[in-house]
Every structure is written in structure tokens, then in C-alpha cells.
Amino acid sequence: VTVRNDYRVKTKSKAIYGQFEYDLTDKFTVIAGGRYTWDNLKLDGLTVSCSQTLADGCAVLGGFPVAALNQYAVGLGPVTINNKFGDWSGKFQLNYKPTDDVLLYASVNRGIKSGGFSAPLTSLFQMSDFAYKPENLLAFEVGEKAEFFDRRVTLNTSIYYYDYKDFQTFLFENTTTRVLNRTADAYGGEVELSARLGAGITGNLGIAYNHFDVHDIATPTAPGGEDQRPINAPKLQMVWGLGKSFEVSDGLTVDLNYYGRYVGNAYYNIVNVPIVKAPSYTIHDLNLRLESRKGWWVAASLNNVFDKQYQVGAFDVSFFGWSLRQYGEPRTFSIAAGVKF
Numbered sequence: 568v569t570v571r572n573d574y575r576v577k578t579k580s581k582a583i584y585g586q587f588e589y590d591l592t593d594k595f596t597v598i599a600g601g602r603y604t605w606d607n608l609k610l611d612g613l614t615v616s617c618s619q620t621l622a623d624g625c626a627v628l629g630g631f632p633v634a635a636l637n638q639y640a641v642g643l644g645p646v647t648i649n650n651k652f653g654d655w656s657g658k659f660q661l662n663y664k665p666t667d668d669v670l671l672y673a674s675v676n677r678g679i680k681s682g683g684f685s686a687p688l689t690s691l692f693q694m695s696d697f698a699y700k701p702e703n704l705l706a707f708e709v710g711e712k713a714e715f716f717d718r719r720v721t722l723n724t725s726i727y728y729y730d731y732k733d734f735q736t737f738l739f740e741n742t743t744t745r746v747l748n749r750t751a752d753a754y755g756g757e758v759e760l761s762a763r764l765g766a767g768i769t770g771n772l773g774i775a776y777n778h779f780d781v782h783d784i785a786t787p788t789a790p791g792g793e794d795q796r797p798i799n800a801p802k803l804q805m806v807w808g809l810g811k812s813f814e815v816s817d818g819l820t821v822d823l824n825y826y827g828r829y830v831g832n833a834y835y836n837i838v839n840v841p842i843v844k845a846p847s848y849t850i851h852d853l854n855l856r857l858e859s860r861k862g863w864w865v866a867a868s869l870n871n872v873f874d875k876q877y878q879v880g881a882f883d884v885s886f887f888g889w890s891l892r893q894y895g896e897p898r899t900f901s902i903a904a905g906v907k908f
């Protein structure tokens with residue numbers, strides 16, 4: 568069977584917004600802002616499934632595929648849906664600066680994401696499956712940004728809690744896709760550290776932890792629904808680097824840099840079955856840059872030094888008896904040059 572789809576979505580959006588900052592004292596500052604958004608979306612489309620051997624039984628009229636009047640055209644499904652959304656977003660944040668080099672903050676934010684439509688690959692959808700609702704997020708965060716030792720060391724940390732209503736999550740099922748609305752929550756934290764160590768040496772380290780649950784997802788082991796992790800949301804990620812800069816001659820500078828990153832295991836469908844799980848991986852990169860005060864420069868990079876095979880996507884098509892996995896770039900070498908003028 569050959570499936571032909573044609574969907575058109577028209578979107579009109581308008582908003583009003585504003586933000587202000589006010590110094591309560593020389594150490595305390597309050598930030599407040601708000602926005603109201605109106606969205607008007609309209610979907611026009613039509614899906615038709617045609618016999619592969621008699622595909623000529625399907626014609627195109629007015630930009631939309633239309634089945635000819637014969638017994639081989641099935642699944643004819645004209646669709647016209649209008650959705651209008653209106654909601655507010657905003658923030659409130661309190662900053663405290665005990666010294667010129669230290670900032671402490673606490674914030675509450677409300678964010679929104681407009682609703683929309685799922686355009687299915689097949690005509691097996693029910694009308695109720697096409698449209699999905701807007702997403703609302705209530706986010707709480709506290710953190711600090713600080714510099715130490717004559718601003719040679721920078722340390723930023725934060726912890727957060729996110730409360731989602733109608734979280735929009737992507738479901739790949741058999742040969743089609745759609746967006747589901749579910750409640751969800753997440754909590755975690757981040758640490759970023761960078762330092763100038765002297766003698767032209769710099770270093771950085773970043774760690775992020777994210778515990779994210781999407782509720783009431785139907786799975787093979789729990790048809791009534793259970794908690795699942797969202798797509799491509801590893802619990803732990805880390806980045807680090809070390810660099811050295813020095814002059815090899817008058818007016819000629821060399822920068823040597825090493826970068827590394829660790830990404831924890833992740834799932835590539837909201838139904839967390841093993842076939843769509845990607846294992847954790849670590850990647851190492853090297854970079855060399857030669858730069859002249861006259862304006863020219865040459866750079867060489869070696870990425871994925873140890874030729875690590877790592878997965879960056881997966882599709883569960885066990886409906887056909889197999890799966891599709893996507894992998895990141897292997898070890899690659901590149902050279903670039905340029906002139907500043």
C-alpha cells in the first residue's frame with residue numbers, strides 16, 4: 568500500500584510582554600516580567616492510501632491527494648481542525664550580591680509551549696489524535712555565580728525543580744508518530760567550574776544531573792500507564808577540558824586544547840523499551856591552532872580520538888521485525904585556515 572499525505576498548517580501568533588528590574592538595596596535586586604500570548608492554528612489536510620499496483624487510482628486535485636472513484640483507493644480522510652490558545656508566562660527572580668564577585672539568586676518561572684497537530688504517516692489516526700494541547704511549566708531554581716582569586720576561578724551552580732502540566736512528549740509507534748500530553752516533573756542540578764591556572768593553562772569542568780519522569784505512559788509491561796524517561800534525556804552528563812597557550816616566536820601563538828564529554832544512557836522513544844535504549848559513552852577531542860598577529864591562522868582538529876562507536880538515535884520498527892539505530896561521527900580529522908582583515 569502506498570500512503571500519500573498532504574497537510575498544511577497556518578499559524579497566527581501575537582503577544583504583549585514586559586519586564587522590569589528594581590534595586591531594593593545596593594545588594595538586593597528584584598526582576599519581574601510577564602507575557603500573554605494568543606495562538607491561532609488551523610490544519611487542513613487529507614490522507615489517502617492507494618493500492619501499490621494501482622497507484623494511478625489516486626489523483627491530486629487542488630494540491631491535495633484525492634482518491635479516484637474506484638475500489639482500490641481506501642482510507643480517504645479529509646481533515647480540518649482549528650485550535651486557539653491563550654495563556655500567560657512570566658518570571659519573578661530575587662538577586663543578592665553579598666560582594667562584587669558573588670551573585671546568589673532564586674527564581675520562579677512559568678513557561679508555555681503552544682499546542683499543535685500531529686501529521687500522521689498513515690490514515691490510521693482517530694480525529695482525537697491529531698491535535699495536542701499546550702504545555703505549561705512551573706520552574707523553581709536557586710543558584711549562585713561567583714568568581715574567586717582575582718577572578719581567575721569561576722564557579723556557577725544551580726538546583727531546580729520543574730513541574731509540567733500537559734507535557735508534550737513524542738511517541739513513535741509502528742510506522743507513525745504523534746505527540747502525547749502527560750503530566751511530568753524533573754529535578755536536578757548543574758555545576759560549572761573554570762580556572763586560569765597560570766603559565767597559559769586553562770581548565771574547565773561541568774556536571775549536570777537530571778531526574779525526569781513522564782507519568783502515565785502505556786508500556787508493554789504496564790498497559791495502564793507508568794513513569795518513563797523522556798526522549799534523549801540522560802540522567803548524567805559531564806564535560807571537561809584543558810588548554811595551553813604559548814608563543815613560539817614573536818607574533819606567533821599556539822593554542823593546544825583537549826575536550827572530553829560523557830553522556831549517560833538515554834532512550835529514544837517515550838516507551839522505554841530496551842530496543843530504543845542508547846548506552847552511555849565518552850568522547851575525546853583534540854584541537855591545535857596556530858595564529859599570527861598579522862591576521863592569518865591555521866587550525867587542525869581530531870575529533871572522537873579513540874573512534875568510539877556511540878548511538879545518537881533509535882527507532883523501534885519491530886513491527887517489521889527489525890530496528891533502526893543512528894550513530895555519531897567516527898574519528899574525524901579536519902584542517903581549517905583563515906585570514907582576519
